[in-house]
Amino acid sequence: MHYPEPISKLIDSFTKLPGIGPKTAVRLAFFVLNMKEDDVLDFGRNLVNAKRKLTHCSVCGHITDKDPCSICSDGHRDQSVICVVQDPKDVIAMERMREFSGLYHVLHGAISPVDGIGPEDISVADLLKRLQDETVQELILATNPNIEGEATSMYISRLVKPTGIKITRIAHGLPVGGDLEYADEITLSKAMEGRREL
Structure with missing residues (x-):
């Protein structure tokens, strides 16, 4: 038309x-x-x-209208824990939960050789610079539960492990209210891996 x-x-x-x-x-x-x-x-x-x-925070890479962002400049947040996410939208999702009081690091992507995205194309080098500050004791890897997110987490984990910083990965599995019969094999596998004692 x-x-x-x-x-x-x-x-x-x-x-x-x-x-x-x-x-x-x-x-x-x-x-x-x-x-x-x-x-x-x-x-x-x-x-x-x-x-x-809007710009990106010079510390964590989150989207902001002030530099550093309100999260990085909040003195009440736990400076010893950094949660690594792929995208600024992930920070917003985590903040909606109101459970996490540490800091963030936004990678702005994930390693994906198929798409020509390597470690140098995302914010891994900036993360490693932040980890030189000895106040960081734990790194939470909260990349997406897909092939790219897993590859990115494994890559960062291998780089950071020698520093002695505790590295954790967010749990993956069944959503609350979900039915087993509708879950795919990978989701069920991750749910079994992440099981805990009651």
């Missing part, structure tokens, strides 16, 4: 977002056209401000 150029460009912009196919892009474009002009301008300003004003 032929659309006027302005809406066609808007549809193209929406299709560049993850998870947005052509039909959803058309729906979003027409939704925007029906919004009040002030709301559209506000939406546009928010997009531009997020892109211009």
